[in-house]
Amino acid sequence: xxxxxxxxxxxxxxxxxxxxxxxxxxxxxxxxxxxxxxxxxxxxxxxxxxxxxxxxxxxxxxxxxxxxxxxxxxxxxxxxxxxxxxxxxxxxxxxxxxxxxxxxxxxxxxxxxxxxxxxxxxxxxxxxxxxxxxxxxxxxxxxxxxxxxxxxxxxxxxxxxxxxxxxxxxxxxxxxxxxxxxxxxxxxxxxxxxxxxxxxxxxxxxxxxxxxxxxxxxxxxxxxxxxxxxxxxxxxxxxxxxxxxxxxxxxxxxxxxxxxxxxxxxxxxxxxxxxxxxxxxxxxxxxxxxx
Numbered sequence: 001x002x003x004x005x006x007x008x009x010x011x012x013x014x015x016x017x018x019x020x021x022x023x024x025x026x027x028x029x030x031x032x033x034x035x036x037x038x039x040x041x042x043x044x045x046x047x048x049x050x051x052x053x054x055x056x057x058x059x060x061x062x063x064x065x066x067x068x069x070x071x072x073x074x075x076x077x078x079x080x081x082x083x084x085x086x087x088x089x090x091x092x093x094x095x096x097x098x099x100x101x102x103x104x105x106x107x108x109x110x111x112x113x114x115x116x117x118x119x120x121x122x123x124x125x126x127x128x129x130x131x132x133x134x135x136x137x138x139x140x141x142x143x144x145x146x147x148x149x150x151x152x153x154x155x156x157x158x159x160x161x162x163x164x165x166x167x168x169x170x171x172x173x174x175x176x177x178x179x180x181x182x183x184x185x186x187x188x189x190x191x192x193x194x195x196x197x198x199x200x201x202x203x204x205x206x207x208x209x210x211x212x213x214x215x216x217x218x219x220x221x222x223x224x225x226x227x228x229x230x231x232x233x234x235x236x237x238x239x240x241x242x243x244x245x246x247x248x249x250x251x252x253x254x255x256x257x258x259x260x261x262x263x264x265x266x267x268x269x270x271x272x273x274x275x276x277x278x279x280x281x282x283x284x285x286x287x288x289x290x291x
Contacts, residue, residue, distance in 0.1 A: 011106050011236075012036040018098045019076055025155040027126050028092045029067065030100070031078045037104045038075025041066060043112075043134035044227055044264045047077065047104030048235035051087035061103070062087045063232040063259070065204070067129035077102075080129040080158060106235050107263050110134050110202060110225055116142035117199035120192055121167075122185050122213050124205030125151045128158040130227055131204055135166050144168050146196045148189055154179035169196070186212035193220050203267070205229065207275055214267030224267035230258040237261075245271040245279050253282040 016032040023029075037047060048061035068078040083089050094100065113119075119138050121131045128149050135145045147163035150173035157179055163170040171188050172180025181188055186209070193201070193216070201224040203213040210226040217224035230242040237260030246256045247269045255278060256262070271279060278285050 010040060011104055012040070013101070013103045016077075016100050016102055018094050018096055018100060019073065021094060021096060024080065024158065027080050027082050027156075027158060028088075029078055029080045030091065030094060031068075031076050032100050032102065033073045033075070034077050034102055034104075035073075035075035037102060038069045038071070038077055041069045041077065041105045041133075042109035043137050044107065044109035044130065045105030046107050046235075046259075046263065047079070047102045048106060048232070049079070049091065050101035051090050053090070056090075058087050058090075060233045061235055062091070063106075063235050065127070065130040065227070066105070067132065069133060077104075080126050082126055082156075103235065107259055108261065110137075110227070110264050112137055112141060113143065113200065116144075118144040118146070118196050120146045120148060120189070120196060120198045120201045122148045122189060122201060122203040122205070122209075123150075123158070124185055124209040125156050126158045127205035127209075127227070127229065128163075129204075131202065132159060132162055132166070134202060135163075139166070144196070146192055146198070147171070148173070148185050148192050150174065150180075150183075150185035152176060184212070185209060186216055189213060189216045190219070193217075193222070198222060200224070201267075203227070207272060210267065210270070211272035214270070214272065218268060225264055226267040226270065227263045228258050228265060228270065230263070232259045235259045245274045245277075245282055247271065253279055255282055255284075 014034045016034040020031040046065045052058035064079040067080045147167040147170040151157040152175045201217045204227045232242045233239040237257045242258040243255040
């Protein structure tokens with residue numbers, strides 16, 4: 001293993017300074033100076049953030065995918081999120097020069113093709129944020145990139161302008177018809193795959209979206225890589241709150257940790273219908289397989 005691989009796989013804890021804050025329609029974006037994390041980042045990695053300040057009762061960290069990494073100030077990372085509870089509300093109130101405790105990069109990044117190919121990148125809501133660093137990396141390898149982005153409404157579609165600048169094509173969908181085509185990303189995905197003659201699909205977003213994207217890719221017989229969204233308490237594989245049933249190379253289902261073994265998985269290996277449960281035939285399950 002090269003020194004670069006070792007560095008890329010080694011998370012660090014950083015106290016970063018908030019460089020910029022901005023609103024992006026329904027979302028918030030924070031750019032934080034975090035050189036150690038930026039140096040090690042690969043597309044698909046995520047970070048965990050301590051919220052609430054030093055004397056808070058909010059003890060668990062919040063996990064966020066990384067939207068962008070830049071070399072400014074030794075290395076910065078940008079996080080994009082919506083306000084869903086007390087922790088993200090606290091983050092949304094941060095101002096320039098405030099400090100933030102981050103750990104990262106965490107998880108397994110997206111695998112990149114060895115040879116140039118045609119890639120369709122699918123994002124739903126702010127899950128799209130993770131696709132742009134991936135798109136850059138794919139294009140550096142000579143790949144064609146086509147985007148499919150969607151959300152319930154126009155203000156929740158993230159990255160439409162950047163996708164249009166970057167992608168060979170960009171298809172937008174909203175459930176209310178306020179932007180692009182009315183419907184969901186899975187409604188237009190078959191046409192995009194066929195028109196682009198896609199070789200692989202990458203997807204980020206809610207589990208229901210990932211299940212639908214995986215089903216479409218299976219119809220075309222092409223591989224799909226999905227970054228799952230599961231609630232995480234520790235982000236480093238200790239607490240086991242983010243387990244997902246995944247079929248291994250040996251055909252055996254195991255409850256694997258989305259934070260440490262993912263968040264990127266081959267879509268056809270994730271048992272989406274059983275997410276949130278322990279399948280009876282999973283390794284170690286009562287009445288199931290045993291090691």
